[in-house]
Amino acid sequence: MIEDLKILKEEFEKEISSVNSMNELNEIRVKYLGKKSKVQEFSSHMKDLSIDEKKECGRLMNEFKVHVENMISDLKIELEKKLLEEKLEKEKIDVTLPATKIRVGGIHPITKVINEIEDLFISMGYDVLDGPEVESDLYNFEMLNLPKGHPARDTQDSFYITEDTLLRTQTSPIQVRTMLANMEKTPIRVICPGKTYRKDNDDATHSHQFHQIEGLVVDENISMSDLKGTLEIFAKKMFGEKREIRFRPSHFPFTEPSIEVDVTCANCNGKGCNICKNTGWIEILGAGMVHPNVLNMCGYDSNKYTGFAFGVGPERIAMLKYGISDIRNFYTNDLRFLKEFDRIEKEDL
Numbered sequence: 348m349i350e351d352l353k354i355l356k357e358e359f360e361k362e363i364s365s366v367n368s369m370n371e372l373n374e375i376r377v378k379y380l381g382k383k384s385k386v387q388e389f390s391s392h393m394k395d396l397s398i399d400e401k402k403e404c405g406r407l408m409n410e411f412k413v414h415v416e417n418m419i420s421d422l423k424i425e426l427e428k429k430l431l432e433e434k435l436e437k438e439k440i441d442v443t444l445p446a447t448k449i450r451v452g453g454i455h456p457i458t459k460v461i462n463e464i465e466d467l468f469i470s471m472g473y474d475v476l477d478g479p480e481v482e483s484d485l486y487n488f489e490m491l492n493l494p495k496g497h498p499a500r501d502t503q504d505s506f507y508i509t510e511d512t513l514l515r516t517q518t519s520p521i522q523v524r525t526m527l528a529n530m531e532k533t534p535i536r537v538i539c540p541g542k543t544y545r546k547d548n549d550d551a552t553h554s555h556q557f558h559q560i561e562g563l564v565v566d567e568n569i570s571m572s573d574l575k576g577t578l579e580i581f582a583k584k585m586f587g588e589k590r591e592i593r594f595r596p597s598h599f600p601f602t603e604p605s606i607e608v609d610v611t612c613a614n615c616n617g618k619g620c621n622i623c624k625n626t627g628w629i630e631i632l633g634a635g636m637v638h639p640n641v642l643n644m645c646g647y648d649s650n651k652y653t654g655f656a657f658g659v660g661p662e663r664i665a666m667l668k669y670g671i672s673d674i675r676n677f678y679t680n681d682l683r684f685l686k687e688f689d690r691i692e693k694e695d696l
């Protein structure tokens with residue numbers, strides 16, 4: 348048996364010297380230390396030996412086992428190191444190579460203007476509300492004091508879906524929805540941004556789809572001066588601290604009195620230039636005091652409550668703010684335009 352052990356050891360030495368992978372190493376471990384190994388087989392024959400032989404064989408067998416274990420664990424460390432080195436070699440990165448350009452999208456100018464206006468009004472305690480783009484004639488027109496056949500409907504040429512449903516021509520129906528939904532008739536302070544649609548032929552200043560931001564405040568004792576103060580803050584925030592505003596009488600069926608609001612031209616500081624057509628003023632939005640008929644139809648007692656409303660066009664604000672002359676630029680997704688705008692945005696920061 349001592350001879351057999353010697354041969355076994357030689358066999359082991361030979362085999363382990365040619366091991367190259369973890370798998371092979373595992374096979375050797377099983378072969379020499381596992382339950383069906385030769386060493387195990389030898390120990391089952393130990394009972395046939397004399398006491399002295401048993402002692403000697405036992406010692407040699409233990410020595411062999413320890414030897415095998417040590418060799419295997421040394422080789423394991425070596426193999427792991429080799430594998431890691433191979434992996435590092437394979438995954439080597441040449442940091443001197445030019446990097447792949449990562450294209451980062453920018454915020455669309457219209458979204459940027461809407462975000463800015465939302466932030467301003469939220470800071471003044473307003474809520475931001477939403478409404479459906481497919482709207483009923485009732486909310487889009489009738490309850491806004493525009494009964495069927497009213498001539499002012501012609502100024503908002505509409506995409507009708509059925510006789511009573513249309514793509515909203517304005518965000519003003521959200522006024523109606525907000526007032527009706529407010530069962531307790533508590534004070535309202537909201538802005539409502541969204542898409543609107545009109546059957547216009549697209550050109551540099553018209554688009555069949557555009558955006559509006561509706562503003563609505565209803566409470567006791569709301570007056571025209573509240574509207575003026577609010578819009579002054581708005582104009583200064585959007586166009587600079589030096590801007591002044593003025594009100595011009597106008598007409599909207601759902602406000603009385605109605606006004607159009609101008610801001611002093613940011614390009615010439617009100618002196619007159621080609622942007623403001625030499626007037627020094629630029630029109631930015633329509634507004635007015637909520638018409639008593641609208642308040643009453645929406646369940647607010649017009650003897651007790653008053654309110655103001657305004658409608659801003661983010662496209663118009665963006666065109667003025669960033670010197671964009673063609674509204675179609677916002678919708679054609681020309682990356683050259685959008686990237687140019689992204690640059691402006693970064694410089695803004």
Ligand code: PHE
Pocket residue numbers: 516517518519561562599602633634635656657658659
């Ligand atoms: N909805 C009006 C329009 O589209 C704008 C507006 C809103 C005017 C609120 C007054 C008050 O022309």
